[in-house]
Amino acid sequence: MFGRDPAAWSLFIAACLGGCGPGPALEPGSEVETQTQALTEGAPLTTHDASCLRLVDQNTWSSAVSNMTAVGPALGLPAILGDLNRAGPVLTASTRPPATGYKGGFRWNDGDMATTDWIPQALTAGVSGSTNVAIVSWHYAPSGTDKGVRLSVADISDMSGSAINYRHVLLVRPTGAGQFTTVNEHGGGLAWFGNYLYMADTSDGLRVFDLTQMRQVDTSTACETQVGKVGSVWCAYGYKYVLPQVSAYTMPSTLTSPCRPKFSFLGKDTRGGTSAVLSGEYCNSGDAQCPYDGTTPGLGGRLYRWPLDASTNRLKVVSGAVVPERAWVMNEPNVQGVAPVMTSTATTSYWLSSTRYNGALFKVSTSASRKAFLSGSSQWAKMPEGMHATGSGTNLWTVTEGVSGVTNPATGGRVVFFVDQAAVD
Structure with a gap:
């Protein structure tokens, strides 16, 4: 938590006494009234x-890197990009999903399209050297042994060929010198800044991974069912590379609902002169209602903007804590991803990816009702998840988790694609 920093504790206590909600500080017993707005x-x-x-x-930050030293030399993204081992066919006019402003995309290889063990969730993108890279997270679905979260690292520099090359990497958390385990999270959100990859930790906040600290591990048959150090080698359920967590930003345990949100998805915002990690809550009308759902359950999901220190690519810490610089109630259900509308310098307009209506893209702002692009009207793909808007204001990328049992990318199978930002503005 705040350790022995009295200033941080004072700041935290004062803030909590100030209340948390869409209006003034809550008085005892007033929570129900607030939640039924x-x-x-x-x-x-x-x-x-x-x-x-x-x-x-x-x-x-330091201890995590130190704990991974024995596993082997640190490898950066260029090493992984030079060792991509899977090919995902580029989408064509007959294999692509419907989407307003569609420009291009790819599907996964046959095994990844059909597997029920892993499900795609989040997407972020960036540049490594001269290579354009997309990173997609997958969460492990079966009950029992939890293999955590894996990433697909894809070279998207040339979308004019027949296939996109990619490789899966397993996320791990160091637990001691030369020891690590899986990251048992949903992997619902990613945001890439510099060497750091931020991932949503649903119940607690944000986890951070260092893309310069990947390690190669053993791929023998014995490693396919094990993780961590096994005898004289290190295993990662058969994956060749691991990406270690280096730190985390967590909510103090004293924060409770309605102040304590979920971290369901993330986004990257570089507008307004201050880069920020975006985080938001998934809410629906059934098993995932949120504190400010009002009279229509599912609408109370909140969107937060967390300021980044441009010199370090870490979140800005003031008096021992990180605070959101802006926050909104989204008034949209089933939100799975967020991206900034890059044609506007104001930080008050966003695209939201939603599984409402089996798939939708919403353009939202503080000044106007939403603009909707629906899968049922052939305006957007089914089951969309994470998104990334290129800083140039050109492309909007998204990944779909796929309709259960469907492998045809044109009718709901898993895809990664991009559209013209101007077409959905």
């Missing part, structure tokens, strides 16, 4: 008071 689907983003919310840096 009417919300309207498709309404503009509603400003949200997030003054009670804090994240605390677990500050394991």
Whole structure:
């Protein structure tokens, strides 16, 4: 938590006394009234008071790297990009899903299209040297042994060929000198800044991975069912490379609902002169209702903007804590991803990816009702998840998790594709 930093504790206590909600500080017994405020689907983003919310840096940056030293030399993205071992066919006019402003995309190889063990979730993108790279997270679905989260690292520099090359990498968490284990999270959100990859930790905040600290591990048959150090080698369920967690930003345990949100998805925002990690809540009308759902359950998901220190690519820490610089209630259900509308310098307009209506893209802002692109009207793909908007204002990328049992990319199978930002603005 805050350790022995009295200033940080004072800041935290003062903030919590200030309340957390869409209006003034809550009085005892007033929570029900606040939570039943009417919300309207498709309404503009509603400003949200997030003054009670804090994240605390677990500050394991050095120790995590030290713990991985024995595993082998640190490898950066260029090493992985030089060893891609899978090919995903580029989509064609007959194999692509419907999407307004469609420009290009690819599907996974046959095994990854059909597997029920792993499900795609989040997407982020960036540049490594001269290579354009997309990174997609997959969560492990079977019950029992949890293999955690894997990433697909894909070279998307040339979309004009017949296939996109990619490789899976397993996320791990160092637990001691030369020891690591899986990262048992949903992997619902990614945001890439510099060498750091941020991932949503649903219940607690954000986990951070260092793309310069990948390690090669053993791929023998004995390693296919094991993780961590096994005898004289290190295993990662058969994967050749691991990416270690280096730190985390977590909510203090004293934060409770409604102040304590879920971290369901992430996004990358570089507008307004201050880069930021975006985080948001998935809410629906059934098993995932949120604190501010009002009279229409599913609409109370909140969107937060966490400021980044441009010199370090870490979140800005003030008096021992990280605070969101902006927050809104989204007034949209089933949100799975977010990306900034890059044609606007204001940080008040976003695209939201939603599984509402089996698939939708919503353009939302603080000043106007939503603009919707629906899969049922052949305007968007089915089951969309994470998104990334290129800083040039050109392309909007997204990944789909796929309709259960469907492997045809044109009718709901898993795909990664991009559209013209202007077409959905």
